[in-house]
Amino acid sequence: MSEDPYDVLGLGRTASAEEIKKAYRKIAKDSHPDLHPGDAAAEARFKAAGAAYDLLKDPETRKRFDAGEIDASGQEKPRERPFYRDYAEQPGNPYRQGPRYEGFGDDNDFFSEFLRRGGGRTGGFGGQGMRARGADAHYALEVPFLEAANGGSMRITLPGGNDLEVKIPKGISEGQVLRLRGKGSPGFGGAEPGDAYVTLSITPHPLFRREGDDIVMTLPVALDEAVLGAKVEVQTIAGPVKVSVPAGATSGQVLRLRGRGIAAAGRPAGDQRIELRIAMPKQIDEDLKRFMEEWRRDHAYDPRKGGQS
Structure with missing residues (x-):
């Protein structure tokens, strides 16, 4: 398996942040160990995708990886510069034109990296034994x-x-x-x-959906409730409450419950928006039919024109 995080997620280097997140979530969901107990290959894919996502989700670490400054594990790559460059160029040095020593980077780079990895601590390299932080x-x-x-x-x-x-x-x-x-x-x-x-x-909810910090839902109302108005029970994420449907309500009209949305830390609570939808009875009985025929004869209007006919 390639260690390149783009290869692990099946993406090109121009992938957007959203594409990176979607690719990781798909692999994590398909290869999760809970779904594949005992499957070492699935577990390896799951762990590799997590490591790749950790590196690429942060714009700064992604930029440094793309520039070759860090490797796929996030470790610094040593810069290849002459270790004895100054001495080798001194005037009068008889070996000035001779071979140069490459590969150690700046004078302090090698030792800084050695100390960073634990070599300069008691218990590190040359101490009581190697110490290494556990894997994430x-x-x-x-x-x-x-x-x-x-x-x-x-x-x-x-x-x-x-x-x-x-x-x-x-x-x-x-x-x-x-x-x-x-x-x-x-x-x-x-x-x-x-x-x-x-x-x-x-996971989606059968009644609610989220838009920013607002909770949005659709509320069916009966024909008589829409015409005459009513007080009806409505579910919120914190439990049921009573709301007033105004007389003459129409489908698409929105009621708002202030502060009944998402209350995330550090932000004001969102609202709950309730979109009304007039629900006709399953069957039109003779009384309703007769009433509507009489009402249409005397009060008919065309809502597509927005006024009385």
């Missing part, structure tokens, strides 16, 4: 619509059979990634564990 883990989680809106708690079953609790914040969005510190693979040589990254997808 990547998971996909489908969240029911109401849990995404109101927050809650869910559990992920891990490949080894254990489970992991995931706190769902209020108002999470489709494709949002949660970082669980220290919930990845254990470290080596006593080093800290990696983190777990959980990509969330939201």
Whole structure:
């Protein structure tokens, strides 16, 4: 399997951020270990897609990878510059025109990289043993619509059979990634564990849909309720409430419940928008038919012209 993150996600280098997210979500969903227990190839695809998405979703790390400054794992690539360049060019040096030593980068690059990887710490290279931070883990989680809106708690079953609790914040969005510190693979040589990254997808709801921080729904109203007005029960993401349908209501008319939408942290709550739809009775009985015939005879109008006929 190629380590190039674009190859892993099946994308070209000009892919948009939205294309990257969609490609990752498809692979994560199709190859999730919960759906393929014991399938090492599916697990490998799942982990590789997570690593590729982590690198490409951040514009800065993607830019650095495209420029060749970091590799597919996000590690710095050493710059290839002469280590002894200054001495080799000194006037009077008898070996001035001789061979140059390449491959170590700037004088301090090699040692900075050595220290960054742990070589200069007690317990690192040359200490009591090698230390290495644990690998990050990547998971996909489908969240029911109401849990995404109101927050809650869910559990992920891990490949080894254990489970992991995931706190769902209020108002999470489709494709949002949660970082669980220290919930990845254990470290080596006593080093800290990696983190777990959980990509969330939201399952549709039969009644509600989300537009920004607003909740939108369609409310059927009876013919008499539309004509005479009525007080009816309406579902919200926090439970049922009573709303007033105004007399003379028409299909497409929108009622608004202030502050009944998504209440994500750090933002004012959205609204709930209720679009009315007049629902005719399944059968037109003789009384209604006779009434409407008489009413049309005396009060007929053409709504397509917007006025009385």
